Amino acid sequence: xxxxxxxxxxxxxxxxxxxxxxxxxxxxxxxxxxxxxxxxxxxxxxxxxxxxxxxxxxxxxxxxxxxxxxxxxxxxxxxxxxxxxxxxxxxxxxxxxxxxxxxxxxxxxxxxxxxxxxxxxxxxxxxxxxxxxxxxxxxxxxxxxxxxxxxxxxxxxxxxxxxxxxxxxxxxxxxxxxxxxxxxxxxxxxxxxxxxxxxxxxxxxxxxxxxxxxxxxxxxxxxxxxxxxxxxxxxxxxxxxxxxxxxxxxxxxxxxxxxxxxxxxxxxxxxxxxxxxxxxxxxxxxxxxxxxxxxxxxxxxxxxxxxxxxxxxxxxxxxxxxxxxxxxxxxxxxxxxxxxxxxxxxxxxxxxxxxxxxxxxxxxxxxxxxxxxxxxxxxxxxxxxxxxxxxxxxxxxxxxxxxxxxxxxxxxxxxxxxxxxxxxxxxxxxxx
Numbered sequence: 001x002x003x004x005x006x007x008x009x010x011x012x013x014x015x016x017x018x019x020x021x022x023x024x025x026x027x028x029x030x031x032x033x034x035x036x037x038x039x040x041x042x043x044x045x046x047x048x049x050x051x052x053x054x055x056x057x058x059x060x061x062x063x064x065x066x067x068x069x070x071x072x073x074x075x076x077x078x079x080x081x082x083x084x085x086x087x088x089x090x091x092x093x094x095x096x097x098x099x100x101x102x103x104x105x106x107x108x109x110x111x112x113x114x115x116x117x118x119x120x121x122x123x124x125x126x127x128x129x130x131x132x133x134x135x136x137x138x139x140x141x142x143x144x145x146x147x148x149x150x151x152x153x154x155x156x157x158x159x160x161x162x163x164x165x166x167x168x169x170x171x172x173x174x175x176x177x178x179x180x181x182x183x184x185x186x187x188x189x190x191x192x193x194x195x196x197x198x199x200x201x202x203x204x205x206x207x208x209x210x211x212x213x214x215x216x217x218x219x220x221x222x223x224x225x226x227x228x229x230x231x232x233x234x235x236x237x238x239x240x241x242x243x244x245x246x247x248x249x250x251x252x253x254x255x256x257x258x259x260x261x262x263x264x265x266x267x268x269x270x271x272x273x274x275x276x277x278x279x280x281x282x283x284x285x286x287x288x289x290x291x292x293x294x295x296x297x298x299x300x301x302x303x304x305x306x307x308x309x310x311x312x313x314x315x316x317x318x319x320x321x322x323x324x325x326x327x328x329x330x331x332x333x334x335x336x337x338x339x340x341x342x343x344x345x346x347x348x349x350x351x352x353x354x355x356x357x358x359x360x361x362x363x364x365x366x367x368x369x370x371x372x373x374x375x376x377x378x379x380x381x382x383x384x385x386x387x388x389x390x391x392x393x394x395x396x397x398x399x400x401x402x403x404x405x406x407x408x409x410x411x412x413x414x415x416x417x418x419x420x421x422x423x424x425x426x427x428x429x430x431x432x
Contacts, residue, residue, distance in 0.1 A: 005199040005200070006198065006199060006201070006263040006264060006265055007263070007264040007277060008194075008195050008198045008199060008261055008262070008263060008264065008277070008278045009261070009262055009263075009264045009267050009272075009274045009275070009276065009277050009278070009432075010259050010260065010261060010274070010275045010276040010277070010278065010374070010429070011092045011094075011260050011261075011262050011267050011272040011273065011274060011275060012088040012089060012090075012091045012092025012093075012094070012258075012259070012260030012275075013087075013088055013091055013257070013258070013259060013260075013275065013371055013374065013375070014083070014084035014085055014086065014087030014088030014089070014090075014091060014209070014256075014257065014258035014260075015084065015087065015257050015368065015371055016055055016058065016080045016081075016083050016084045016087070016211075016255060016256040016257070017029075017036065017055065017255045017257070017358060017368050018036025018037070018053035018054055018055055018056070018253060018254070018255060018357075018358055018359065019034050019035070019036040019053075019357060019358065021055070021057075021058065021083075021087075022087060022091075023087075023091055023375060026371065026372075026375060027375040027376070027379050029357075030354075030357075030372050030375055030376050030384050031376065031379065031380060031382075031384075031405065033357070033385055033387060034357065035053075035237035035356075035357040035387055036053040036054070036253070036357055036358060036359065037051050037052065037053045037236050037237040037239065037240060037251050037253075037357065037359055038051070038052070038053075038054070038236055038237065039051060039052075039236050040052040040054060040215055040220075044215060044216075044217070044220075045215060045216065045217055045220035045221075046217050046220070046221065047220055047221065047224060049231075050220060050224075050229070050252070051229075051230055051231075051236035051237075051239050051240070051251050051252075052214075052215045052220070052251060052252045052253060052254075052359060053215075053251060053252075053253035053254070053255070053357075053358055053359030053361070054215050054253070054254060055080060055254055055255060058079075058080065058083075060074070060079040060082075060083055063082075063083035063086050063087065064079070064082055064083060064086060064170070066170060067082075067166065067169065067170050070166055070169070072153075073153050073156040073157050073162075074157060074162070074166065075113055075157045075158055076213060076254075077110060077111070077113060077163075077211045077212055077213045077254065077256070077364070078110070078113070078157070078162050078163050078166065078211070080211045080213070080254065080255065080256035080364070081108065081110060081163035081167075081209060081210070081211030081256045081258075081364075082163055082166045082167055082170065083256065084209055084211065084256040084257055084258040085108075085163075085167045085170070085171075085207050085209055085258045086170065087258070088207065088209070088258040088259065088260045089171065089207070089260060091260075092260045092272060093272065093273075094205075094260070094270075094272075095270070096171060096172075098270075099204075099205070100204065101171075101172045101173060101174050101175075102174045102175060103175055103203050103204040103205065104171065104172075104173040104174065104175045104203065104204070104205045104206075104207070105173060105175030105176035105177055105194070105197060105202070105203040105205070105206045105207070106164045106167055106168055106173050106175075106176075106177045106178070106206065106207045106208075107164075107176075107177075107178050107179075107180070107190040107193045107194040107197070107206055107207070107208045107209075108163045108164040108167065108178075108179055108180075108190065108207070108208070108209050108210070108211075108258075109179065109180040109181065109182065109186030109187070109189065109190045109209070109210040109211075109363045110160040110161075110163055110179070110180075110181060110186075110210070110211050110212060110363050111160065111181060111183060111212045111213075111214075111219075111362040111363045111364075112160055112181055113157075113158040113159065113160055114158065114216065114218045114219060115154070115157075115158055115218075116216070116217050116218070117217055117218070119151070119154065120150075122149055123146040123147065123149040123150045124137065124146060126141070126145045126146050126149050127139070127141040127142055127145055127146045160179060160181045161179035163179070163209070163211055164177055164178070164179045167207060167209075171207070173207065175202070175203040175205075175206075176197050176202055176203055176206075178193060180193070180363075181363070182363070182419065182423055182425070183362050183363055183419040183420070183423065184323065184360065184362060184363070184365055184366060184417040184418060184419050185283065185366070185417050185418065185419050185423045185424060185425040186210045186212075186363040186366060186417075186425075187210045187257070187363070187365065187366020187367035187368075187369075187370065187415070187417060187425070187427075188281055188283070188302075188306075188366055188370075188415055188416075188417060188425035188426055188427040189281070189283060189425050190208045190209065190210060190367075191208055191259065191261070191278060191281055191367070191427050192281030192282075192283065192425070192427065193208075194206035194207075194208035194259075194261050195261065195278045195281060198261060198262070198263050199263075204262060204263055204266040205260065205261065205262045205266065206260075206261045206262075207258060207260060207261075208258065208259045208260075208261055208367075209256065209257060209258030209259065209367065210256065210257060210258075210363045210364050210365075210366060210367050210368075211255075211256035211363060211364050212254065212255070212256070212361040212362035212363035212364030212365065213253075213254035213255075213361060213362070213364070214252035214253060214254065214360065214361060214362050215252055215253065215254045219252075219362075220252055223250075223252050226420065227249070227250060227327070227420070228248065228249035228250065228327050228328070229249045229250060229251070229252070230247075230248060230249040230250060230251050230326060231248060231249065232248075236251075237357075237387075237388075238387075238388050239251060239388075240326045240355060240356050240357075240359060240387070240388060241326055241356065241387075241388035241389060241390070242322065242324030242325065242326045242331060242353035242355060242356050242386055242388075242389070242400075243322075243324060243331050243335065243351070243353060243386070243389060243393060243396040243398055243400050244326075244388060244389050244390060244391055244392075244393060245391040245392065245393040245394075246390075246391055247326045247327070247328060247331065247393075248326075248328065249326060249327060250325045250326050250327055250355070250359070250360045251326070251355070251359040251360065252359060252360060252361075253355075253358055253359025253360055253361040253364075253365070254361050254364060255358065255361040255364040255365070255368050256361075256364050256368075257364065257367035257368040257370075257371050258367070259367060259371075261278065264277075274432045275374060275378065275431070275432055276374055276429045276430060276431045276432055277429065277430045277432065278427070278428075278429055279309075279310035279311075279312065279412070279428040279429060279430055280305075280306045280307065280308070280309030280310030280311075280312070280427070280428045281305075281306050281309065281425065281426065281427045281428070282301070282302045282303065282304065282305025282306035282307075282308070282309060282425070282426045282427075283302050283305065283423070283424065283425045283426075284297075284298045284299075284301030284302045284305065284423075284424050285298060285421075285422055285423045285424070286298040286301065286422050286424075287421065287422045291421070293419075293420070293421050293422025294333075294422055295330055295333035295334065295337070295418050295422060295424070296333040296334075296336045296337045296340070297337070298337075298418060298422045298423065298424035299323070299333070299334055299337035299338075299416060299418055299424045299426075300337040300340040300341050301424065302416070302418075302424040302425050302426040303337070303338075303341045303414060303416060303426045304341055305426070306414065306426040306427060306428045307341075307414070307428060309428075310428040312412070312428065314341055314342045314343070314345060315345065316412055317342075317349060317410070317412050317413070317414050317428075318349075318350070318383075318408055318409075318410025318411055318412045318413060319349060319350040319351065319352060319373070319383045319401075319406075319408060319410070319413055319414075320338060320349060320350070320351045320352070320413070320414050320416065321352055321353075321354065321369055321370055321372070321373045321413055321414065321415045321416065322334060322338075322351050322352065322353045322398075322416055323353075323355075323416050323417045323418050324351075324352075324353025324354070324355050324356065324386065325355060325360060326353075326355060326356070330418070331393075331395075331396055332393075332395040332396055334416065334418070335395065335396040335397065335398050338351070338398065339397070346397070346398065347397050347398065347399060348399055349399060350383045350399055350401050350406050350408060351386075351398045351399055351400050351401065352372070352373065352383050352384050352385065352386050352400075352401045353386040353389075353400070354368070354369040354372040354384060354386075355369065356386045356387035356388055356389070357387050358372075365417065366415065366417045366425070369415065369417075370413070370415040370427065370429070372384045373413045373415070373429075373431065374429070374431055376405060377408070377411055377413070377431040378431060378432070380405060380407075381407060381408065381409070382405035382406055382407050382408065383401045383405060383406040383408050384401070384405055385401050385402050385403060385404060385405050385406070386400050386401055386402045387402075389402035390402075411430055411431040411432075412428065412429070412430050412431075413428070413429050413430075413431060414426055414427070414428050415427045415428075415429070
């Protein structure tokens with residue numbers, strides 16, 4: 001970071017997670033080692049015996065009263081995201097009447113959003129001749145016969161840029177606005193983009209957030225087809241075991257998290273509580289000519305870039321908040337990347353993997369995981385534990401925090417995430 005650029009701080013957290021909604025419940029669950037993973041109702045996903053981390057008891061009307069009429073054009077993940085933004089602003093104690101709304105911006109990420117089958121079925125059946133649907137779907141009939149049967153505002157419910165749109169309307173944000181769709185890498189990327197906007201003086205405050213759900217009739221099926229999903233004989237909350245020798249796959253999830261970022265000068269002028277400082281971010285995407293990703297190289301590049309921007313060395317880092325997918329190959333690649341960056345210290349630096357209790361919410365995962373480090377360090381000066389880690393894996397020679405949270409004085413954390421196609425991102429924060 002250039003000395004001439006203003007420092008950027010975190011002053012608000014909005015959390016909608018499988019282990020609690022709001023900072024307080026979330027922090028209590030992280031401290032207690034509570035898991036959000038359970039069997040999901042097959043009616044939700046069409047898959048039996050699927051372990052997933054769902055956001056229980058979520059009622060969007062409770063958090064979005066000022067824009068409750070807009071809920072009819074928000075699918076679930078949009079609702080989760082907008083609610084997380086509302087919670088972040090509330091937690092930050094921001095006086096919306098006193099701020100300059102032209103200096104308030106938004107950088108929000110989401111997955112590509114998909115319609116549940118029942119939303120499309122009536123319109124599709126109108127393009128299948130015969131009472132019993134014996135004929136094939138007639139594409140030529142869609143424009144005249146099928147499309148008019150769709151809900152008029154259907155598309156607005158599933159556009160990934162809509163979380164930012166609804167948040168902008170809700171808080172009258174007239175500053176820079178952007179939407180990203182980079183799967184698991186999204187959290188660190190929105191932090192990076194919002195951070196750069198603030199440092200170049202284009203805004204005073206940025207709402208940086210992510211939302212995602214993979215607990216969905218179509219997305220869960222995609223996960224079954226594309227990913228190694230966790231399975232086991234015991235309770236489902238024991239299935240996700242990042243870096244453990246016996247891991248066999250990831251757990252799908254949903255969730256949303258928003259960080260309110262401000263220039264340090266602006267935050268101090270309004271008397272805000274500073275939760276953390278954003279020191280730097282980095283990103284990389286590596287794949288060969290066939291499209292096969294190289295997670296190891298991508299992660300190493302992203303972490304090195306984030307440290308370079310932060311003007312820090314690997315020796316300055318207190319702990320790593322890992323991607324920790326619980327996938328055999330991806331975990332091994334991440335462990336190798338951390339050894340590439342941290343050298344001999346990689347076997348000593350504490351590593352935590354919050355997906356062990358939060359699951360993988362796609363775009364929604366990165367900031368939720370980082371929030372776990374923020375609340376744990378601020379509440380108890382500890383690194384949160386990784387659940388279900390019992391047997392060290394020679395392919396993942398890391399100091400995985402498990403059993404109990406780890407007391408730690410060094411408050412600098414590196415957050416890491418990577419997608420299935422080799423898009424990696426990293427963020428470096430100093431927790432206040």
